[in-house]
Amino acid sequence: MVQPTDQRENQTRAGAAAPQEVTPGVILTEGYAGLEAQALGLAQRIGVTAATRTLRSERPWTWMPARFWPKPLDHVGGLHDLADGLVLTVGGTGGAIGAALRRERGRRVVQIQNPRMKLDRFDLVVANRHDEITGPNVLLTRTALHRVTPPVLEEARLVWQDRLAGLPRPLVAVLVGGANGRFRLGAPEAHALAAGLAAMMRTDRVGIALTPSRRTGTEVRGILEGALQPLGAWIWDMQGQNPYLGLLACADAIVVTSDSVSMVSEAAATHAPVLVAELPGRSRRIGLFLRDLIDAGRVRPFNGRLETWDATPLDDSDAIADEVCRRLGLTGPNRYPEQEV
CATH class of the missing domain: 3.40.50 (Rossmann fold)
Structure with missing residues (x-):
């Protein structure tokens, strides 16, 4: 071992x-x-x-x-x-x-x-x-x-930094997953996530760039757009070039939903602090995974406020x-x- x-x-x-x-x-x-x-x-x-x-x-x-x-x-x-x-x-x-x-x-x-x-x-x-x-x-x-390596992030940063330049700083990238056999992400959970992100935008004056995933439901995307776009958030419409790597590369902090080990792992490979938005549900394996990263000081729970600390890539x-x-x-x-x- x-x-x-x-x-x-x-x-x-x-x-x-x-x-x-x-x-x-x-x-x-x-x-x-x-x-x-x-x-x-x-x-x-x-x-x-x-x-x-x-x-x-x-x-x-x-x-x-x-x-x-x-x-x-x-x-x-x-x-x-x-x-x-x-x-x-x-x-x-x-x-x-x-x-x-x-x-x-x-x-x-x-x-x-x-x-x-x-x-x-x-x-x-x-x-x-x-x-x-x-x-x-x-x-x-x-x-x-x-595959989120330093050269990959640098290449994505060069492509996306100008496209995201008009958003307020600090810039928070939001990575949204979807419902699966262990976690729920429907309308109630979308409203709760949107409320937390909106509170952070108002209180901490952050910019938000949000990307849904292929697992994010249409209703969930609509709720997030309706709540956050009027506040100035940029939300990918699932058309054109996928911004995922660009958001990882350009973010000052990252909020990621708890349903995906892969998304949390990729976020942790950057220099940005990572905040995990917990979804209702239960998975012993993902719970152990998140606890390991919390104990390592690499991620923290998201509670509707921006948190920053000196973050070192963990990969x-x-x-x-x-x-x-x-x-x-x-x-x-x-x-x-x-x-x-």
Whole structure:
């Protein structure tokens, strides 16, 4: 089991020169954007050029978890011509297929997230601390893997800083998720969130730039727009270029809803203080995740007021990628060559 070390060490390693070498591979996902982003984030940081395959199955196999399938490779199409190289799998179905590929075809497999099956069926398992699993081949991270690196943020800042220049400062980026199996975000929750954001705008004189996600309902977007746009908030209308990275890059503070580990993790990778707007619902895993970041001083609950403090980016992705490269004998990329000395 490996737990990433101090963030300053991560930054030192990230800035060190390393040979440029590309390793082929393939990513197997269930088509969920958040899961795919984690696999792409790891692939990028370990220097793997990976084609993405979306796993599709048909009834009756869709009615049961893939870990219970008797012959997983027979129930998913498009696996006969997989690219050579490392296999990155994510989620439950990805895990079942990855374990079968390793067992039956001798492929090297790195599983992202708890596969909910025997961990020794994989070369490595990269999971969050809140998954509460351990093992000699398990690498634990405090945050979700992602692609929000310093160069990505800088590029987004250059694109969006002028577009957001007319908004008051300090500028608060608001990242809104949506209802899922654990949390609610309907009309009552939207009204409560809007009231808190409006109070912050009036009391603390902040500017707001808000982006919904694909999971944000139309009614919720309408409530937020109706309450905040008259006060001068900028809200993405879901048309044109997605401002998500630009908001992360330009924000003086970030408010993010509690339903998404990925959004909170990406916000925590910036230099901005992160305030978490709690939604009604319950998830032991997300509760443990948020408590870990609160204890680390990286996030605080949002209570309708702006809070600022000296925030240091928290991102375990590079440390995890370094360990994956070490364990698998990969050279890895020079992630941030412009920082060489």
